[in-house]
Amino acid sequence: MDTKDTLIIGGHEFQSRFILGSGKYSLKLIEAAVQDASAQIITLAVRRANTREQENILDYIPKGVTLLPNTSGARNAEEAVRIARLARELGCGDFVKIEIMRDTKYLLPDNAETIRATEILAKEGFVVMPYMYPDLNAARDLVNAGAAAVMPLAAPIGSNKGLVAKEFIQILIDEIELPIIVDAGIGRPSQACEAMEMGAAAIMANTALATAGDLPLMASAFRLAIEAGRKAYLSGLGRVLTRGASASDPLTGFLRD
Amino acid sequence: MVRINGKEYELSGETLACYLAVSEYDSRRIAVERNGEIVPKSLYEQTVLKDGDSLEVVTFVGGG
Numbered sequence: 001m002d003t004k005d006t007l008i009i010g011g012h013e014f015q016s017r018f019i020l021g022s023g024k025y026s027l028k029l030i031e032a033a034v035q036d037a038s039a040q041i042i043t044l045a046v047r048r049a050n051t052r053e054q055e056n057i058l059d060y061i062p063k064g065v066t067l068l069p070n071t072s073g074a075r076n077a078e079e080a081v082r083i084a085r086l087a088r089e090l091g092c093g094d095f096v097k098i099e100i101m102r103d104t105k106y107l108l109p110d111n112a113e114t115i116r117a118t119e120i121l122a123k124e125g126f127v128v129m130p131y132m133y134p135d136l137n138a139a140r141d142l143v144n145a146g147a148a149a150v151m152p153l154a155a156p157i158g159s160n161k162g163l164v165a166k167e168f169i170q171i172l173i174d175e176i177e178l179p180i181i182v183d184a185g186i187g188r189p190s191q192a193c194e195a196m197e198m199g200a201a202a203i204m205a206n207t208a209l210a211t212a213g214d215l216p217l218m219a220s221a222f223r224l225a226i227e228a229g230r231k232a233y234l235s236g237l238g239r240v241l242t243r244g245a246s247a248s249d250p251l252t253g254f255l256r257d
Numbered sequence: 258m259v260r261i262n263g264k265e266y267e268l269s270g271e272t273l274a275c276y277l278a279v280s281e282y283d284s285r286r287i288a289v290e291r292n293g294e295i296v297p298k299s300l301y302e303q304t305v306l307k308d309g310d311s312l313e314v315v316t317f318v319g320g321g
Contacts (some may be wrong), residue, residue, distance in 0.1 A: 021321035022320060023319045043320055044317040044318065044320055045317070045321075046315050046318075048262040048314065049282060049286070049314045049316035051280040051281055051282060052281040053282075053283070056316060058286060058317055069317065072320055072321075086295065087288075087317075089288035089295050204321070207321070
């Protein structure tokens with residue numbers, strides 16, 4: 001990949017376009033996952049700490065990887081702001097992925113509350129990466145609120161169903177200047193590749209890896225797919241014929257006459 | 258009583274630093290919120306827990 005093709009989020013540059021989740025798998029697999037994914041950003045959650053805890057996830061994340069705490073568990077903007085501030089106090093930078101859900105069945109993000117939280121946290125100097133339902137009006141509001149990227153879901157979180165919201169993500173890619181990072185629902189490398197071909201800036205995946213048979217191998221497969229999709233996007237995809245065919249071979253010099 | 262992570266404890270008069278040490282929290286890996294306000298690490302020693310205080314002690318865990 002051309003080294004000049006960097007992903008810029010809130011003024012920070014990244015070569016990798018694969019944001020790795022760290023949920024639902026062994027801490028011992030994190031290092032291999034980060035390496036095989038070539039990930040430079042990893043997401044984390046904030047939870048109540050147990051007394052006498054012997055190990056912490058931070059001990060397993062390779063140095064130099066940017067931590068992206070999420071606000072999962074927040075049901076409104078105030079709770080998300082509270083979690084974001086606690087995450088920053090944990091001493092690992094200013095990045096935050098806003099995740100606000102009112103509904104526990106479908107886990108759909110609440111765009112209105114997410115816009116409110118984005119505005120508050122951006123003013124406090126956070127690099128705000130809001131997870132959202134792919135809606136152009138909400139995405140524009142997030143831009144105005146100071147978001148550093150927009151993270152639309154592809155399908156219900158954890159579903160591995162792929163680009164269910166493809167048309168609406170494409171609209172965001174076409175209309176929003178910020179990086180569009182496809183977040184939830186991507187289940188296979190081919191789906192990640194397709195999103196990158198569409199012009200997504202990056203892919204975030206967790207469940208696709210955590211539920212795979214061989215997690216580091218799947219991390220590697222996603223990395224290759226994301227790189228392939230990015231190169232395809234940068235190269236400009238070939239056209240699709242509406243009907244008929246077009247030969248790839250010369251239409252002269254046949255051996256038959 | 259002092260409420261910490263949803264449980265009640267008889268801790269009024271103790272310092273936050275003392276509670277965290279006795280509970281074997283690794284202070285490098287936690288953040289503390291007291292009555293909705295973050296307590297900076299530099300204030301753990303001088304923060305005295307009072308009856309009715311509500312604290313959250315949090316850390317990073319795996320997540321998406």
